[in-house]
Amino acid sequence: MEIEVKKPKSATDSPNGTLTFEQIKDIVGNGWALIKDPVRDGSILLGGKLLYHSRNEDEAVEEMRIMRKEHRLYMKYCGERDPNTVYLL
Numbered sequence: 001m002e003i004e005v006k007k008p009k010s011a012t013d014s015p016n017g018t019l020t021f022e023q024i025k026d027i028v029g030n031g032w033a034l035i036k037d038p039v040r041d042g043s044i045l046l047g048g049k050l051l052y053h054s055r056n057e058d059e060a061v062e063e064m065r066i067m068r069k070e071h072r073l074y075m076k077y078c079g080e081r082d083p084n085t086v087y088l089l
Contacts, residue, residue, distance in 0.1 A: 021046055
């Protein structure tokens with residue numbers, strides 16, 4: 001299975017490719033983001049370097065599995081959750 005790496009275009013406009021979480025959400029929309037060097041305040045994600053994004057969770061998980069050997073990564077869903085959906089952890 002070949003995975004297409006989707007690089008964000010606007011990350012190149014930021015110093016060192018670092019984006020705020022709001023900028024990442026604007027790029028990703030309702031999808032999954034792999035974020036390198038995440039900046040957090042406790043459990044709240046403030047930003048980081050967007051390496052990859054996909055609307056498909058399985059693709060994002062596979063890409064994280066491949067990339068995590070080289071980078072400290074954070075995976076985050078950027079869309080709105082359906083309030084009628086139950087999530088099992």
